[in-house]
Amino acid sequence: MRRLASLVYATEPLLYSLHDPIRRGNYYCLPLQDYAAIGYPRRAGAMELKGHEVAYGHGEYMEGNLLCSSYTGRDRRHGEEPLSAREQHKDPSFVEAFLATRESGHFEPFTTRGKSSRSVNLLPDVSNEVNPHVSTAQVSSLQPPLEPARQRNIPRLRMPKLSKEDHLKMQDMTIRTGSRIPMSMVNNLLERGPAPSVFESVGRVYSQPATCQISRLLSSEERPGVHIMGHDCYWSDSIPSRRTIEFRFGEGSVDAEWITTWAKICVGVFRFALNASVSQFIDVLTKCDRAMKEDGSYDVVDLLDDIGLFAEAEIAERRLIANRYRWKLSFDEPEHELLFASALS
Template sequence: MSAKIPSSSELRPSRLTFGVEMEFVVPWLYKSKDGPLATSKDIIYDRIKDLFERHNLPTKVKTYKYKSNFDKRLLSRYDHWGVENDITVFEPSDEPAFEWVDDFEWVGVEIQSPVEPDVPVAFDVLDYGRQLLASTYRCRVNHSCGLHVHVGNGSERFPLESMRRIASLVFATEHLLITLNHPWRTANLNARTLRDRSNLAHKLAGNEMSSGPNHKCKHAHTDCVRYYATDVRHGEQPISWREQHRDPKFVDAFEQVRKSGFEPFQPVVDETTPSSPVSKASSVSGTQSSESTPGSEEDAKSEEGTQSSESSPGNKEEEKEEKSEEETQSSTSSLSSKSSKGEGSGEESPKEGSQSKKTLNGSQKQKQVDDPFKHSNKPFPTRSIPRIKLPRYTTEQLIEFHDKLEEFGADGLLFEGENAHRSPDPGVFAAVEEIYQAPSSCAIAHLMFPWGASRVNFQHYACDSFDRADLGRTIEFRGAEGSLGPWVVTWAKICVGLVRFAVRSPPSEFVRVLENCQRAEERDGAYDCIDLLNDLGLFAEAVVAARRIAENKDDWGLEYVEEEPKPKSEPEPEEKAEA
């Protein structure tokens, strides 16, 4: 069973793709022992594969239709369900959580779902797979298990502009998304936090960073920053084209074009070319030049009110457009004033005017609802719990979490001293500014590297990942603890939805979410993870997340923000009846 979606002839952005890794442990017994689990450790994986095959979840490589051989080479390894051993996943035997745990042997299993497009049926298939496992085997999850979600762009790499947005949103939302998972995960060796351990935090604090790309050395990686990992301008081929054309002649030619200042679809202006609306608009948009452009003198004269008989065609067209806009506005205002007055009377009809205003407001509200990225400032009707206080774990609390992870093999982090490699949280916009100054995707991957496994892993965009075209190109979310419940699907939707919002949302809405994330740090109750999910357009996931928080609030040490009592309005004095 797989979510194979027929291609559409309609032009639309390519769908994001995703895959999930579920980690858990399964009990077994030696053949010499009696019991329903009597088996061999080595054949457990084969039995799970047979289970998936019997229920139409293929575990063997199958041939799908791909757009090109390049797509097939990249994605064919991920078109089936993988069942593997994971030595980092185990059940502790020294201090078992329950007495019956010692009655069995345990083996760690990792299930990898195939790469699927971001469509509802793909999440249904994932839900079917996790239910199949939970209902067939006595699976168990503990703190050695993780739930990893890979989000990608099919066989394409995310371009530099998308990487800037994704990294900015991931960094900005980390402290909010932490509240959706067990707090011990913040001290887990395999899920380092970015706000205090990434090279980005170290750089802004003036501390030492981990070794990263040396793009100035001849023997180091240089093709990534000048070719593979740089931006994709409008009209250029995607990064996959560059990966398929690795000959030095293509790299050198590309670099020469960039150094020449060439930009696709920009008009070539010489001294004989009169000023045009395009050149004038470009100057207004902020691209200022110290050199005077042809026609600038005529523009200055026209602004001062001196009319010239030898005006350029572009200026005449602008004047006509401005006049037509003024006429349209005046006619619109006259129509609106007429509609607000009674017929055949110079007096305004309050009833009709208010009714027209109500209709206009209704249409505006409907338009706002139809826009998936536009939300009002009012609380969403899906919210069922008060806002959550932002957890601010002290060093002592993090050390306590860390010590409890020792028996699960997830310890190893330091929280004090120089070797802890921790820096102060730089905040949202200081980090975003630094990310947007990065010249390439590999530079962003280095900034987001926390000296080891991260809550969100960008290492598929590191310099050495561009050396081979058949390597992975996803962003891996590792912040969730292991699960085989419905949270598997919900968390996958949240990770995909966050990336989708980052690369598709309008700039104004993207910046608004960043501002809200900053507000959450400044004042408790201003903004929390439920607000974030609603802003990302993940309304159903927000309902599930609120229920999850309510169920685990006490165990996770979360606190609600106490709402301030609304001031009681004084009753208006009754007017005395006239005698």
């Protein structure tokens, strides 16, 4: 959950560029960098989020019951049962046995009461597991090729910088659908200034001890573009929990190819967060951070290539070029019409 929250915060502006810009003005898919608690404190009676403090607002729905932060929402170690097992066993003896495995010096998984034992070695010696007969030549042949897996076909997309006039236009266009963002929120956004950098926000995410607090960080005053409130403490007892993650900012479509492509992109982001190596993960975050600071240095096509969605990147290129006038997109090399024609073909 730490990885996913960090990745969706970093990549969301790029992923928004695959949709009509009016989606950024929709009250039911609010951009995280613009309106989520991770970017600025809520204005209605919430304490400020300073530095790497635990997310505010936690426990406001469950007074006196913070089991979600100390037990049900805590990290799951290798060998432990799914988190749903903790939700089914909230007996104090279970909770106490679990907390014992989280004390200093303990690294063992929690199984059941009385069966978890103190860890002796955190990192066993695995040198004998390396096959000594594998030659250097064989190892080097397994290295990935230096050439990129796919050559992009279009110039890089420049991220739109929305002015107050742009926000007002979106207000006019969304009012008929009842999805208009209140002007007070827009004014606060414009007065606040730039959103926190990628790594400033990642630091806040990783400082949270439980998924429910990460959920509070990514919450907003309505539905954010990526919605993980299914992991909030609010759902733990009184309401049956559906531990879902919603990518809400995809616009409606009857294009079958794009519908399936967008679904694959959402799943692909989750899979990358789950499976990428540390170096791959940090590399993508670094590039997204640069995209916030250096316009045209990294775009959504680069992102899809970097997370292994090569077929989806091809379709995204065609989608961007097909909509470049309707969405008023700007590219790094707009004069290269031959590239645009080639991408569409």
